[in-house]
Amino acid sequence: MSRASDRKRPLVSAAPADPSRRQLLTAGLVAGAGAALTGLAVRPAVAAGDPAITEIQDWNRYLGDGVDARPYGTPSPFESKVVRRNVAWLTADPVSSVNFTPLHELDGIITPNGLCFERHHAGIAEVDPAMHRLMISGLVDKPLVFTMADLKRFPRENRVYFLECAANSGMEWRGAQLNGCQFTHGMVHCVVYTGVRLRLLLEEAGVKANGKWLLAEGADSSAMTRSIPMEKALDDCMVAFAMNGEALRPEQGYPLRLVVPGWEGNMWVKWLRRLEVGDMAWHHREETSKYTDLLANGKARRFTWVMDVKSVITSPSPQAPVTHGRGPLVISGLAWSGNGTISRVDVTTDGGRNWKTARLDGPSLPKALHRFYLDIDWDGSELLLQSRAIDADGFVQPTKDELRAARGENSIYHNNGIQTWYVKADGVVENVEVS
Amino acid sequence: MSRASDRKRPLVSAAPADPSRRQLLTAGLVAGAGAALTGLAVRPAVAAGDPAITEIQDWNRYLGDGVDARPYGTPSPFESKVVRRNVAWLTADPVSSVNFTPLHELDGIITPNGLCFERHHAGIAEVDPAMHRLMISGLVDKPLVFTMADLKRFPRENRVYFLECAANSGMEWRGAQLNGCQFTHGMVHCVVYTGVRLRLLLEEAGVKANGKWLLAEGADSSAMTRSIPMEKALDDCMVAFAMNGEALRPEQGYPLRLVVPGWEGNMWVKWLRRLEVGDMAWHHREETSKYTDLLANGKARRFTWVMDVKSVITSPSPQAPVTHGRGPLVISGLAWSGNGTISRVDVTTDGGRNWKTARLDGPSLPKALHRFYLDIDWDGSELLLQSRAIDADGFVQPTKDELRAARGENSIYHNNGIQTWYVKADGVVENVEVS
Numbered sequence: 001m002s003r004a005s006d007r008k009r010p011l012v013s014a015a016p017a018d019p020s021r022r023q024l025l026t027a028g029l030v031a032g033a034g035a036a037l038t039g040l041a042v043r044p045a046v047a048a049g050d051p052a053i054t055e056i057q058d059w060n061r062y063l064g065d066g067v068d069a070r071p072y073g074t075p076s077p078f079e080s081k082v083v084r085r086n087v088a089w090l091t092a093d094p095v096s097s098v099n100f101t102p103l104h105e106l107d108g109i110i111t112p113n114g115l116c117f118e119r120h121h122a123g124i125a126e127v128d129p130a131m132h133r134l135m136i137s138g139l140v141d142k143p144l145v146f147t148m149a150d151l152k153r154f155p156r157e158n159r160v161y162f163l164e165c166a167a168n169s170g171m172e173w174r175g176a177q178l179n180g181c182q183f184t185h186g187m188v189h190c191v192v193y194t195g196v197r198l199r200l201l202l203e204e205a206g207v208k209a210n211g212k213w214l215l216a217e218g219a220d221s222s223a224m225t226r227s228i229p230m231e232k233a234l235d236d237c238m239v240a241f242a243m244n245g246e247a248l249r250p251e252q253g254y255p256l257r258l259v260v261p262g263w264e265g266n267m268w269v270k271w272l273r274r275l276e277v278g279d280m281a282w283h284h285r286e287e288t289s290k291y292t293d294l295l296a297n298g299k300a301r302r303f304t305w306v307m308d309v310k311s312v313i314t315s316p317s318p319q320a321p322v323t324h325g326r327g328p329l330v331i332s333g334l335a336w337s338g339n340g341t342i343s344r345v346d347v348t349t350d351g352g353r354n355w356k357t358a359r360l361d362g363p364s365l366p367k368a369l370h371r372f373y374l375d376i377d378w379d380g381s382e383l384l385l386q387s388r389a390i391d392a393d394g395f396v397q398p399t400k401d402e403l404r405a406a407r408g409e410n411s412i413y414h415n416n417g418i419q420t421w422y423v424k425a426d427g428v429v430e431n432v433e434v435s
Numbered sequence: 436m437s438r439a440s441d442r443k444r445p446l447v448s449a450a451p452a453d454p455s456r457r458q459l460l461t462a463g464l465v466a467g468a469g470a471a472l473t474g475l476a477v478r479p480a481v482a483a484g485d486p487a488i489t490e491i492q493d494w495n496r497y498l499g500d501g502v503d504a505r506p507y508g509t510p511s512p513f514e515s516k517v518v519r520r521n522v523a524w525l526t527a528d529p530v531s532s533v534n535f536t537p538l539h540e541l542d543g544i545i546t547p548n549g550l551c552f553e554r555h556h557a558g559i560a561e562v563d564p565a566m567h568r569l570m571i572s573g574l575v576d577k578p579l580v581f582t583m584a585d586l587k588r589f590p591r592e593n594r595v596y597f598l599e600c601a602a603n604s605g606m607e608w609r610g611a612q613l614n615g616c617q618f619t620h621g622m623v624h625c626v627v628y629t630g631v632r633l634r635l636l637l638e639e640a641g642v643k644a645n646g647k648w649l650l651a652e653g654a655d656s657s658a659m660t661r662s663i664p665m666e667k668a669l670d671d672c673m674v675a676f677a678m679n680g681e682a683l684r685p686e687q688g689y690p691l692r693l694v695v696p697g698w699e700g701n702m703w704v705k706w707l708r709r710l711e712v713g714d715m716a717w718h719h720r721e722e723t724s725k726y727t728d729l730l731a732n733g734k735a736r737r738f739t740w741v742m743d744v745k746s747v748i749t750s751p752s753p754q755a756p757v758t759h760g761r762g763p764l765v766i767s768g769l770a771w772s773g774n775g776t777i778s779r780v781d782v783t784t785d786g787g788r789n790w791k792t793a794r795l796d797g798p799s800l801p802k803a804l805h806r807f808y809l810d811i812d813w814d815g816s817e818l819l820l821q822s823r824a825i826d827a828d829g830f831v832q833p834t835k836d837e838l839r840a841a842r843g844e845n846s847i848y849h850n851n852g853i854q855t856w857y858v859k860a861d862g863v864v865e866n867v868e869v870s
Contacts, residue, residue, distance in 0.1 A: 059560045059706075060656045062656060063530045064557065064558030064560050065530075066528065066530040066555070067553055068529040069529075070549075071534070073519070073550070073686060074507075075507065075684065076561075076682065076683075079681070083507050084507070095500075095502075097503075099503075099506070108629045108679070108680045109593065110545065112547075112548060114507045115508070116508070120501070126511075127494050152765065153759065153765060155808065156808060157797075158543040159797070192544070219494060221494075244547050246541060246547045247510065249508050251505070271494075327588070330589075359590075361591070363593075375590045
């Protein structure tokens with residue numbers, strides 16, 4: 001596992017930089033100003049005399065690491081800042097806490113497995129897949145216990161879904177709090193799941209006529225449980241054993257998790273060991289004292305499962321400031337809806353007075369993240385950036401004020417309000433509120 | 436970065452297993468034979484008295500690792516066998532060699548970044564993105580040099596493409612050689628690329644009327660170069676800086692690689708530093724002495740860029756034998772074509788006498804991997820498994836004998852022939868040839 005820099009096998013013995021190569025690398029320097037790029041002015045790519053290209057770099061004078069270096073690959077050391085982050089003051093103990101996805105560093109719609117946010121209630125269970133079982137019990141004709149090998153004999157499917165914690169953006173209910181989309185919106189990720197449609201397993205067990213609810217239980221030491229209505233269980237839920245092609249990661253429920261497309265992440269029970277069929281909801285802790293929405297009148301909304309239409313600009317954003325000055329600027333972000341696909345995203349640069357339709361790019365799949373871009377020519381003046389998503393059912397992402405008017409400020413869950421980033425003239429970006 | 440097993444924070448102080456929980460876990464045992472599953476007989480999931488479920492496991496009596504354990508996540512220790520592998524005797528030195536994708540362990544169509552096969556000619560270049568430049572030179576109106584920051588100011592796109600080495604399955608030309616699809620077919624992977632359409636950069640530089648070819652050059656110490664016709668360069672080629680949402684991996688060309696959809700992997704130049712526009716092909720080493728197809732008559736086909744329609748069954752396969760005996764068996768595999776989408780995959784279990792249409796599942800995207808399944812009821816008799824892909828242009832994957840009749844046996848490149856796995860009655864699988 002040696003790094004190339006440790007062994008440095010020279011191709012030529014201490015030779016000086018090849019003069020002809022030096023000539024080559026300096027021949028194409030751009031001397032002047034930019035040309036037309038899809039209607040936008042372009043900055044000169046490199047100023048003459050840039051030391052970076054007038055000196056030969058090391059990397060093509062030495063043989064690099066061979067294929068024996070990393071059986072399982074890792075990111076470049078230059079990407080060491082691209083990591084999940086937790087917020088120490090947010091929770092009392094890291095075993096019941098959150099590690100946020102670095103959305104500001106990512107692109108496209110797939111989240112790499114190593115960067116998917118993690119939320120645990122009693123730490124990461126270390127489950128031996130050979131010892132793991134899934135039981136279906138309760139109001140069924142035939143209780144069943146499946147090994148992992150058993151589950152892999154059922155017909156499989158592959159589906160791309162976002163997973164969002166109901167508390168994502170929760171701190172923002174009372175105004176701009178956290179300075180970075182990793183922290184304001186980083187409790188969402190999107191991967192390809194491979195597994196078995198839950199319906200097939202329930203049909204195998206035979207749900208009795210009065211079996212209207214399902215209790216999903218995890219094998220971690222919190223024994224997480226959530227009630228799921230049978231209609232959803234028989235619709236698009238999956239029992240998944242793989243994400244992005246490989247086995248689930250430990251922090252995502254290895255070896256088995258429930259997939260509840262479009263619904264709040266807490267229901268996607270990890271380390272899934274039991275599914276009990278019942279005739280009513282269980283009203284356990286995670287669906288009463290937690291994961292309910294306390295309204296202004298003191299009453300709590302329960303069972304608000306669907307994650308509403310939402311979006312956020314991931315770059316520029318507080319952790320991804322503009323460093324290149326005026327001229328072409330790529331505004332990029334994510335949109336999603338628990339109802340299905342995203343049909344449109346609007347972006348404003350002036351705090352909501354004028355809106356432009358963003359360009360959606362990449363696969364558009366139901367209940368998956370969508371990537372949008374708006375390519376602008378920045379004149380260097382201050383911006384108030386916002387995005388507003390509209391889903392295929394016609395639902396429009398609301399403002400935070402609209403949410404507060406409807407639901408008060410007691411809740412932390414299901415904040416799908418429009419987020420505002422304030423881009424200053426020097427490119428620094430801050431989390432702000434506009435009214 | 437402590438493992439939970441090292442610190443073991445007990446939830447209850449050395450308490451014996453909860454008797455009520457013990458009862459719960461044994462209550463649902465399946466005593467007898469299987470029931471109907473989409474027309475297939477199902478084996479009882481667990482035999483009564485299975486020690487795995489009559490004893491309480493450790494993992495829910497201790498708090499696991501918290502969110503501070505792994506800023507960048509890694510696979511479960513139980514998945515340590517899921518790695519890229521090289522074949523020591525295949526090449527003289529690991530700096531110019533191959534590390535194969537473990538296709539037999541994967542599912543869906545996305546390859547995790549850490550498992551994408553790697554092929555180097557002078558090891559992995561270690562490039563500092565802040566120092567990296569891309570130059571466009573030659574027959575252009577305006578030579579340009581781009582920093583990475585410059586490239587990220589152009590409009591971006593996200594596309595899912597397979598990348599296959601022209602030598603994939605090359606050892607099989609002369610008959611069954613390597614015992615496992617990781618080695619016979621593991622020089623293919625499929626990820627989402629994010630980057631800039633090459634056309635935009637070429638338009639920026641202004642290609643002269645006689646600019647008909649492009650030379651792409653890498654920054655590693657092999658200074659890999661390949662000639663690409665301008666028609667392809669202006670069509671769907673990309674200059675990519677991200678894969679599966681995050682920065683390219685070092686072994687995949689970090690920070691910049693050329694994406695040449697559907698065409699042989701050697702052209703997807705990694706650590707891309709230069710694009711020279713010329714009026715004819717360069718006929719460099721990698722397109723003359725290598726990556727040409729030596730025919731039976733001693734002449735070599737050059738510039739055979741497109742990767743033809745192909746498929747392989749990934750499970751069962753020699754590294755993924757059948758371990759569960761007769762009954763429901765999931766046959767799964769991958770299909771792809773450099774021409775576009777896959778329209779159909781046929782699977783035979785009797786060496787080609789009878790064929791069934793497999794079920795394609797997951798997104799069907801042009802020039803991307805497609806996942807197929809055939810769910811069968813295995814009677815325990817020997818099988819000769821083959822898959823045959825048909826693409827949207829109507830091209831049909833040939834047999835190896837058809838390929839040999841057309842092209843002889845001198846070549847190692849562009850073997851898209853049908854692969855055969857021999858499943859024995861005990862579930863062991865071997866790589867064989869049938870005529």
